[in-house]
Amino acid sequence: MKTLKLYQTDVYIKEWDANILEIKNSADNTNTFRIILDRTAFFPEGGGQSCDTGYIEDLKVTDVQEENGLIFHTVICTDAENISQLKQKSGVKCRIDWGRRFDNMQRHLGEHILSGAFYSLYGGVNRGFHMGKDYMTADISFESGKDGIRELTGEMAAQAELRANETIWKDSPVKVSFFDRREDAESLPLRKALAFDEDISIVTVGDPKAPDDCVACCGTHPSTAGQVGLIKIYKIEKYKNLFRIYFDAGRRAMSDYIFKHDMLTGLSNCFSSSIEDLPSKIESREENIKKLKDKLYTLKKSIIKNECSAIDNIIDNTADPVILYTAQDLTIDDLADISKKYAGKCEKLIMLYSPESSAYMLASSGQPDCGHLVKEYASFYGGKGGGKPASARAVFPSNTDAELFADLIKKHLKK
The missing domain is CATH 3.10.310.40 (Diaminopimelate Epimerase; Chain A, domain 1)
Incomplete structure (x- = not known):
């Protein structure tokens, strides 16, 4: 018995009906229950992506995990009567937190597109990926880099960022293909070798013959690259033998832009300057401060001499x-x-x-x-x-x- 994964056929399902197969008490909390449904659009944690949250009836779903083909939905309920009534229902209404889901979809596809850009431009391979609260990171390896590339410069990262956003601007289609056998999946131009032999899902961005990206992934993604909206690299740093890219995509990248633009606007107002002239204004201010510090040092030496006398x-x-x-x-x-x-x-x-x-x-x-x-x-x-x-x-x-x-x-x- 397996839970039918509705998100695999339609990532845009927000509400649906399902039947409860089983309700289990969590071992560590008497007020926490794990619900197994016959069908679900709740995405379980996996593939570097956090799980969906939402509601089963009026119970808040706080965690979703997959175990041996079954998807467990964790809910918190302090009223035993509610759980008793839920067990008697022939069907339940479910809905996901769409804001959280779409945020994850934008960010996850953004990671695919940016990783694809590093791969196509330089032969860089994504060896690790993390979706954090304030940013995402991707660890890029160049052990098989094109033209002997072994290092990542700021200019190279900027070119990869531009290539990634060009994929967004042309609104490349996103297709998810499912395979039962490794051999069939490997017929696609994958940027990364497969790590498993069955139940394989491949996400292809763009033309399947010359894709912007093509890699195995179990996560949820928008149907077109344009829905990502924006990809922005924040910084790069050397990490062991890899290069760690700090970046974000979608609404979060836009929010970061708005925050930084507002901050720059505020600073430019403080300096009575345009944003474009702000660096030179700050440099001039720093020079004046240094001169004042030198004068203060001289004055203090004189004061200290007088105090000692x-x-x-x-x-x-x-x-x-x-x-x-x-x-x-x-x-x-x-x-x-x-x-x-x-x-x-x-x-x-x-x-x-x-x-x-x-x-x-x-x-x-x-x-x-x-x-x-x-x-x-x-x-x-x-x-x-x-x-x-x-x-x-x-x-x-x-x-x-x-x-x-x-x-x-x-x-x-x-x-």
């Missing part, structure tokens, strides 16, 4: 063992650079404060131990940090917390 003056003119010094315009990283001048040398404890960072940088000869002070007291006020005996930093949730920490250290060392 001020700190030196305080050290020379105070007997206080703790020096609190606030640097309004410097970050904690700037203060870390200043602290290097005093770490391991200054007999006093210098506490450099950055209000901008709500942080203190501590420096001393090693006595008192800066790292120990931070470890011991910073956590009292939500501070985090650490360091060595001669230098340490502590960052706090707020300036108030940082100031309380400094007061505590000062009181502790004056005891």
Whole structure:
């Protein structure tokens, strides 16, 4: 006994009637049931394509799998009465989620067409295919590449993308042929050797004598290439001894284009530029930023020099063992650079404060131990940090917390 696969004869069936052959409880969930129908248009997961979803009566079909010719439809039902009533029905109404199905059809045929383009142009063979949420990937091998081709360049990928879209533009017909014997299937100009000997389905795109693509596949595909709409390669990368192509097709490729176009339009508005002039505008902005950074670096060096002079003056003119010094315009990283001048040398404890960072940088000869002070007291006020005996930093949730920490250290060392 096998389930009749309606999608093999008509991929456009959206609703149909069927008889229930059996309903089984799933072993792992008491609210999950597996329904076997005598006929179904639900495509089971396979061939790199995810399964269809939809409804059997009012029960949501969440998973579809094929096992030994039978197709199991997983549904979730928390009401045992519904399942009991379903078992008593002589027939049930079924419908698939057509949006999901057509999305899979567009993407799957898009993969065929693009793989066919790599094969016809360069002799590249698709060794792996994955339909992901955000993109698809195809792993192309050139071990038997035309004219000794072993590498894939960006220009080559662009030519394959163009060839694939030309197949869409000419709206090549798509035909699925079924064979019981390998010998009969191998009479077609396959781009890839068959992996099985019976129940073979071959998808041919274009003229069977000189096809745009011809390969074994059990998935669902539109009847014409034009329904794919668009194929777009996002990037290519070397993957082991293969070349991984990131791409998408159909509505998803269009959605990606819309998203990126909107993003570019937004950026061009920010730069008061056309999209065409945006690269030069960004380059000009980067050059200006670099110049500003160079100026800032020079100014900071001057500020740090002045701050060090001020700190030196305080050290020379105070007997206080703790020096609190606030640097309004410097970050904690700037203060870390200043602290290097005093770490391991200054007999006093210098506490450099950055209000901008709500942080203190501590420096001393090693006595008192800066790292120990931070470890011991910073956590009292939500501070985090650490360091060595001669230098340490502590960052706090707020300036108030940082100031309380400094007061505590000062009181502790004056005891």
